[in-house]
Amino acid sequence: MVIPGEVFFHNQLAETPADAQTARILIVDDDVSLRRTLPHILAAPHREFDTADCVHAAIAQLEAGIFDLIVLDYRLPDATGLAVLDWLSEHERDEAVIMISGEDAIDAVIGALRRGADDYVRKPYHVAQLQRAVQNALHKRMLERANRAMGERLRASERLHRFLVESSPDLIFTLDAQGRFNYVNPRIEELLGFRRNHLLNQPFASLVLPEDSDRIASVLQAQHTRPDTSFTLELRLRKATDTAAGVSGHLAVALQGIPMLGRGEGGEGGYVGLYGIARDISERKRAEEIISFQAYHDQLTRLPNRVLFRDRLDLALTQARRRSGSLAVLYVDIDRFKLVNDTYGHSEGDALIRGVAARLSATLRRSDTLARVGGDEFTILLPDIGGVEDAEHTARKIQTSLEAPLALTHGDFRATVSVGIAIYPADGETCETLMQHADIAMYQVKRSGKNGYRFFAPELNTRHQGRIAIENDLRVALKLGQLELHYQPQVSLSQRRVVGVEALLRWNHPDDGLISPAIFIPIAEELGLIGEISRWVLEQACAQLAAWQKRGHDNVKMSLNLAAYDFDRGDIVAEVTDCIARHGLPPGQITLEITEHMMMQDTPGVTAKVRRLREAGVGIAIDDFGTGYSALAYLQKLPISALKIDRSFVKDLGGLMTNPIISAIIGIARGFDLDLIAEGVEHAQQAAMLRALGCDVMQGYYFARPVQADDAEALFSMPPRSVSG
Structure with missing residues (x-):
């Protein structure tokens, strides 16, 4: 399946030398067997592997060459993997990093992500999990590389002298002092569908979407007071085929405006018009959206991931403190998920996760947030609740929504979930505490027979600590x-x-x-x-x-x-x-x-x-x-x-x-x-x-x-x- 923009990026990569498409991967682990087996597990066309057994050896490899990805163990003989991340930051390197660790403490995860790790895989892990993490990291790097290349071409083109304007791939035009077209090249017909002669003496603002009209109006007005200042901004221009300016009826462009000075109404050296170059950046904007989406969303369910959920929970907590209000955090775990995954394979397990995610989404309000934070684990944020009965009502709706079986390839499966609930401020006042207490309550439901919900209570924390012991x-x-x-x-x-x-x-x-x-x-x-x-x-x-x-x-x-x-x-x-x-x-x-x-x-x-x-x-x-x-x-x-x-x-x-x-x-x-x-x-x-x-x-x-x-x-x-x- 091709995602939006994928064909474009493939075309961009095809323009680069063949060796630039080969991904160099450095595996840093003190386990000899893992250094030997991981290159085989992660092998794919156009991938090369190097290995290192400690931080010192890894830095030596990095000093000798550039890598696309580093698969980095947290615990190494001479230091933790954080030392490698610090070295990369100090030397302004941009290698992608996947941290692998058996550490249970959340501080290890936070430390790695704050230092620039792109992903964090906890031991023990499934091979497929690591393969997906590597594939996602390399795909993200490919998108970033294409995005950088596009930006570099745009900046270079702005410095080059424009000749053969009539055949330029960009939209080139000039405006008079009142912002009306007095020249536009033929590219306008291909990009926007307007006939060039119909635009002459028409205001440039008539092509701009209403949402961007104030910005372009202020920029054009400023040219009269500061005529020696050029500008660059991004705009959306409407197409002739869709006057309603829908999503399919506009074009994203990067507009460079250069004031034209001369004898005119402003006197000698005054502002007489604008020379403009508008370049189509639709594909670049799409790439940026893909990169941003992947950073904050789960790739399987398209739901917010843990990072985005924490951001929204932090914001909701700030608002709740200001208003002296309440909110609830629900931790949801799919019962018997391992049975489906192990019996029918990961594709069926993925289908089950997507089906449960759809059922959960249907039970929530527009203001609520549903996130996937683990393999079969979800979290739900219920802001602005009136009391615990609102959270209980949502938990019951979740149970009811799963009563009908889910259709999988191998037949119907009746999914159930265990739900733990923590209420602000009674069960905690921070993001970490609320998520931890909801998680503890969920595990108590698991141990009590699954398929139910439970509110956090202080005695559960004592039991949880005893269980950990x-x-x-x-x-x-x-x-x-x-x-x-x-x-x-x-x-x-x-x-x-x-x-x-x-x-x-x-x-x-x-x-x-x-x-x-x-x-x-x-x-x-x-x-x-x-x-x-x-x-x-x-x-x-x-x-x-x-x-x-x-x-x-x-x-x-x-x-x-x-x-x-x-x-x-x-x-x-x-x-x-x-x-x-x-x-x-x-x-x-x-x-x-x-x-x-x-x-x-x-x-x-x-x-x-x-x-x-x-x-x-x-x-x-x-x-x-x-x-x-x-x-x-x-x-x-x-x-x-x-x-x-x-x-x-x-x-x-x-x-x-x-x-x-x-x-x-x-x-x-x-x-x-x-x-x-x-x-x-x-x-x-x-x-x-x-x-x-x-x-x-x-x-x-x-x-x-x-x-x-x-x-x-x-x-x-x-x-x-x-x-x-």
Whole structure:
């Protein structure tokens, strides 16, 4: 797709030498692998790459030659990348710079942008994100180069002697002392569509758009009092084909006026008229508009970007302080965006973002501002609100606007969003504070189930700080050996022995003690650490089972849980089978537990991976069966080996009370010839009732709590607690 002005700039570049079109890119990073791989990732026709591993080496490269773009790492061995930006500023260099950093602090971003960085890419980043940033930077530089070249030609042409006026590409004319045409060259007919003889003795002001008429009138009037002063200004001249002076009916020109002096009404040396040269600058103005737009707008949605949003928020805050008014900042994040992006690709993800942006825009007032500030994140400014109810009304309208599904290439998708709201002045008095508090409120909605809105409250800040502390500690918990496995026995009542154990992950925090996986597993998934943790759990569980078997406990099975993310990885089957083989275990001794929710999602590849694991002999159990939207069709489709009855059904058993859901699950297991395990058994009545219904294998506090490996092994040779009935 060709953007406005693109053909023009291509023509301009075609006039330059071929080597001038080659973009030189300098990659500055102390990571050897990145210096080696980035040129391949960013490779494209007419691009050349040089590399440097530190600030000193980068400056040496810059002193030796000119580059079009610098891809600059923030952290370097001898200084930060800001030193390179300072050097460029001191030497008045104009290389474009993309700063890459893993810094979380906003100060790093602000520092880079204030020193002239064109873009800032935060680690970790998608390859496509960096490629787009490089493409945008080079495209912007191409536009600036074309703009500079055009300006240089204009200035040069103004100094040259004009000859062959009749064939000049510019509009050349002379005016008398009253500002009327007494000569105009034939170019007028091509540029504006007027016949030159019809303009003679007509005022020049009749060609000027009304919006510019006062400026030209004052300039022409000034010639009578200062006849020795030439001038240059930009005007819009109307075309004969559109007397209403619409957008398509005018021409932008740069007008140079040179006063003509001589004997006339003003006496000797007085002003007798004006010599004018009007050059078409429509393409240059269009290029300037494109450059300005790209600097302050998101290229995908055409919405304001973070920079423009902050400017408007700062202005709105100033006005609110002056009027003692209120405003609201809304932080909006698309739920399940990663699912669409990872499943169907970035083009579908982009379509989803554009669709949500259109729905959000339709809910707002003309005075409101909607901006895209991140991959799937938007911010909304609501100035001049009457109270919190206005912000709540907008949040509800946003939820309502997304009730209808969005049409994507692969089918309809029902998008939802999480919205956080901060109110000025109650929740903050600065741009940074309001955006931060709205962001915190949005994340609280995410953690509470998504698809909703929430106002900021001071206690959320405390929780947010606590969560950040957990995130920081979790990043090093595995390396410091703080994670450990506990094992809960699974007992067969008919065999009166432990037939298996479930490996349960625990985090033994040095200060906070044992932390439940219900707290840290969702955080690990958000941070992208769940894959590393799952690999550790698999390795530890297999090693422990192998150790037990060497001591004669070869009739005990091991169950362990895998997250949905693990099945999104292409190597999960190989990881499981290789680990089992490496420890010399029979595959049938390992059972992987997956959630019913993951089974129902049926994401591409899950079915195939489950089938391959079953073909390798590994057991697959549906954990918490019956708590979701169970469907027998999925039990037929997926080669499941076992079902687990959720504790929520077991806890209501007792006395003469039975649970029809448990009876149904037991019937399903029998019908599909599946193993069955009941979890959460806490007293003898529950165990007896389950046994009477036909469930033989159970686990729960009635038999044993989750314990460490040595304590679990001691239970293997002990008969379980008896069950009457």
